[in-house]
Amino acid sequence: MTWLAxxxxxxxxxxxxxxxxxxxxxxxxxxxxxxxxxxxxxTGAQARVExxxxxxxxxxxxxxxxxxxxGGARMGAGSxxxxxxxxxxxxxxxxxxxxxxxxxxxxxxxxxxxNSNWSTVFYGVTPEHFEVRNWxxxxxKGFDAADLAGSAKVALLGETVIRNLFGDGDPLGQVxxxxxxxxxxxxxxxxxxxxLLGQDQDDVILMPISTARNRVLGGNTAKQRTVGSVFVKxxxxxxxxxxxxxxxxxxxxxxxIQAGQDxxxxxxxxxxxxxxxxxxxxxxxxxxxxVASVSLLVGGIGIMNIMLVSVTERTREIGLRMAVGxxxxxILMQFLVEAVTLALIGGxxxxxxxxxxxxxxxxxxxxxxxxxxxxxxxxxxxAAAIGIFFGFYPARKASRLLPIEALRYE
Amino acid sequence: MESYTxxxxxxxxxxxxxxEFVAVMGPSGSGKSTFMNLLGCLDSPSGGSYFLAGEKVSExxxxxxxxxxxxxxxxxxxxxxxxxxxxxxxxxxxxxxxSRCPAEERRLRAMQRLAEVGLADRAHHQPxxxxxxxxxxVAIARALVNNPVLILADxxxxxxxxxxxxxxMGLLQQLNRGGMTVVLVTHxxxxxxxxxxxxxxxxxxxxxxxxxxxPADALAMARELERExx
Numbered sequence: 001m002t003w004l005a006x007x008x009x010x011x012x013x014x015x016x017x018x019x020x021x022x023x024x025x026x027x028x029x030x031x032x033x034x035x036x037x038x039x040x041x042x043t044g045a046q047a048r049v050e051x052x053x054x055x056x057x058x059x060x061x062x063x064x065x066x067x068x069x070x071g072g073a074r075m076g077a078g079s080x081x082x083x084x085x086x087x088x089x090x091x092x093x094x095x096x097x098x099x100x101x102x103x104x105x106x107x108x109x110x111x112x113x114x115n116s117n118w119s120t121v122f123y124g125v126t127p128e129h130f131e132v133r134n135w136x137x138x139x140x141k142g143f144d145a146a147d148l149a150g151s152a153k154v155a156l157l158g159e160t161v162i163r164n165l166f167g168d169g170d171p172l173g174q175v176x177x178x179x180x181x182x183x184x185x186x187x188x189x190x191x192x193x194x195x196l197l198g199q200d201q202d203d204v205i206l207m208p209i210s211t212a213r214n215r216v217l218g219g220n221t222a223k224q225r226t227v228g229s230v231f232v233k234x235x236x237x238x239x240x241x242x243x244x245x246x247x248x249x250x251x252x253x254x255x256x257i258q259a260g261q262d263x264x265x266x267x268x269x270x271x272x273x274x275x276x277x278x279x280x281x282x283x284x285x286x287x288x289x290x291v292a293s294v295s296l297l298v299g300g301i302g303i304m305n306i307m308l309v310s311v312t313e314r315t316r317e318i319g320l321r322m323a324v325g326x327x328x329x330x331i332l333m334q335f336l337v338e339a340v341t342l343a344l345i346g347g348x349x350x351x352x353x354x355x356x357x358x359x360x361x362x363x364x365x366x367x368x369x370x371x372x373x374x375x376x377x378x379x380x381x382x383a384a385a386i387g388i389f390f391g392f393y394p395a396r397k398a399s400r401l402l403p404i405e406a407l408r409y410e
Numbered sequence: 411m412e413s414y415t416x417x418x419x420x421x422x423x424x425x426x427x428x429x430e431f432v433a434v435m436g437p438s439g440s441g442k443s444t445f446m447n448l449l450g451c452l453d454s455p456s457g458g459s460y461f462l463a464g465e466k467v468s469e470x471x472x473x474x475x476x477x478x479x480x481x482x483x484x485x486x487x488x489x490x491x492x493x494x495x496x497x498x499x500x501x502x503x504x505x506x507x508x509s510r511c512p513a514e515e516r517r518l519r520a521m522q523r524l525a526e527v528g529l530a531d532r533a534h535h536q537p538x539x540x541x542x543x544x545x546x547x548v549a550i551a552r553a554l555v556n557n558p559v560l561i562l563a564d565x566x567x568x569x570x571x572x573x574x575x576x577x578x579m580g581l582l583q584q585l586n587r588g589g590m591t592v593v594l595v596t597h598x599x600x601x602x603x604x605x606x607x608x609x610x611x612x613x614x615x616x617x618x619x620x621x622x623x624x625p626a627d628a629l630a631m632a633r634e635l636e637r638e639x640x
Binding site for chain 1: 473493504510513
């Protein structure tokens with residue numbers, strides 16, 4: 001008997017008991033749909049973390065000023081401005097494995113353009129900042145060393161700021177006032193989206209660090225050339241921990257810290273934090289998929305149950321087929337093909353439902369979901385395997401019937 | 411549960427020649443069904459041997475027996491045993507499915523056999539749309555489709571009225587005149603009248619084996635019944 005003939009016989013047998021076949025398939029449909037949807041949700045979460053890693057920049061170490069002890073009470077990190085711009089330059093100059101070190105100063109203030117205004121965060125940065133933090137300049141240009149040296153009043157705006165100040169208009173060349181200081185907009189920044197904590201990373205203005213210090217922030221900051229933080233980008237991921245040690249030594253030396261004294265700065269390996277998060281979202285995906293597979297397993301047991309009923313019901317048919325020349329393996333194949341057909345049709349319908357389901361979750365729950373072709377292939381393969389596995393026992397039972405007994409069965 | 415060994419047949423030695431029309435008779439429990447199952451290669455004897463067309467088939471394996479049934483034997487059952495919701499044409503082609511015959515040839519051969527039993531115009535009807543006599547003709551077409559050497563009919567008229575029975579026996583006689591060997595089990599005496607040899611079983615033994623010089627003509631009797639009814 002050919003495969004084609006087996007499949008036709010299987011389809012006819014399934015059509016005869018439409019309701020029963022549909023209910024049996026439902027187990028597989030729900031199982032496959034659940035696997036695809038859950039993997040979709042999991043992969044979506046994973047992709048979000050990966051995107052955040054990309055937005056942050058890879059191989060990043062963040063340096064924060066350290067704490068001070070005032071009358072025995074230890075203040076928090078950043079309570080004293082111990083990091084200076086020169087520390088940042090020294091790191092870039094003296095540690096070979098460092099690709100770039102970017103100091104930054106943070107400030108907040110009201111920004112005015114024409115008759116709109118917006119409250120936002122601005123950062124004073126050096127040109128290295130763009131490279132270290134993976135900022136893309138969407139239009140216009142960045143600033144250069146001359147702007148930095150001359151404390152030029154130029155600014156680059158994030159997407160959110162542009163939208164709030166200019167709507168759909170072109171910001172390039174426009175004059176805006178940041179804390180009443182007039183700036184020329186020389187560029188716009190590419191979109192970064194939300195940060196891990198849900199902050200809008202596009203609600204930002206970048207300007208030369210010298211301008212931020214001398215013209216906007218003023219005060220003590222100006223005198224000491226201190227900075228709010230320094231981002232260090234390391235060339236190779238493998239060197240991360242070694243570079244951490246080198247930075248620590250270099251800064252202790254520059255800050256004249258005696259052996260045994262605490263650091264007056266804090267080092268954070270940001271990539272590690274994100275990698276841990278990626279790891280946990282991957283585990284979540286696996287867990288969800290595992291739970292969903294249980295329903296596939298239950299669906300498989302449903303198939304086995306129905307196939308056993310079907311074999312009993314069709315005992316006389318089996319007997320007749322044997323009498324006209326069907327061998328045991330012909331009968332085995334017929335029922336196996338029927339079980340696999342049942343599982344595969346269920347699997348295909350499950351894909352439709354699963355794809356729809358992940359789309360619906362993405363749309364209504366506003367979770368990010370991602371369709372994963374591998375997951376779809378896996379679910380279908382799994383469905384077929386379940387058909388074979390759970391169909392085998394009933395099919396073998398059928399193939400071992402004795403023709404005379406099967407023919408006589410009432 | 412204790413198991414018993416029951417000898418259904420004992421000391422049966424029978425030779426059926428090519429082209430014979432044999433009627434097997436006997437009360438229930440006489441062993442005639444077991445005899446038919448052995449002839450049909452549906453069962454294997456616990457002792458003794460069975461030669462079919464010169465081949466010793468009593469010691470063959472299950473798969474080999476399936477092939478013998480497929481290529482050399484044709485079955486006709488009392489309850490027709492057609493596949494439901496399947497066209498007459500596909501029912502007739504069923505044995506060819508298991509001899510790996512290509513679909514187009516299968517269709518052609520099945521159609522030819524259906525025409526031979528006079529049902530060419532019913533090829534696409536399902537069994538539920540056919541009368542009992544027509545269903546049994548489809549079954550005969552199915553038995554013939556793979557050119558067997560022997561047709562085994564197990565009470566083929568058991569579910570039919572007298573006139574249809576005679577018509578069906580006429581069809582078997584016609585096949586037999588064409589050279590086909592037919593073995594028929596029945597307990598109706600008037601049916602045995604159409605055979606050329608009558609073998610009677612009782613308690614597992616052959617108690618009578620007689621040849622009939624001039625078997626009755628079933629088709630003529632069917633026509634007579636038709637005239638009487640009219």
